[in-house]
Amino acid sequence: MSDERKGFLTPEQEKQADLLIKAKGIAEALDGPAITLTDNQGLERLKTQLVEKYPDVLPIVYEIIDAIFAVLPNEK
Numbered sequence: 001m002s003d004e005r006k007g008f009l010t011p012e013q014e015k016q017a018d019l020l021i022k023a024k025g026i027a028e029a030l031d032g033p034a035i036t037l038t039d040n041q042g043l044e045r046l047k048t049q050l051v052e053k054y055p056d057v058l059p060i061v062y063e064i065i066d067a068i069f070a071v072l073p074n075e076k
Helices: 011-020 026-053 058-071
Strands: none
Touching: 011 026, 011 058, 026 058
16 A cells, blocks of 8 residues: 555545445535545644654554555445
8 A cells, every 4th residue: 555645544545435435416526525635634734743742653543544444345
């Protein structure tokens, strides 16, 4: 899995999360961009604060996220 993360998720994990969220109508078209925006903007800010307080924790957080996404379905 790629380690090109902005926020906590890789681009592949953002796509996987989009596949898992079932919405109807216009919400289905918007959930993918909403996931990306939330991760890349909101969670990126949280990540910056986390690293400032606990510099060594980021690899552990990435391992946990990767482990969770490894067991989630990756298709519709």
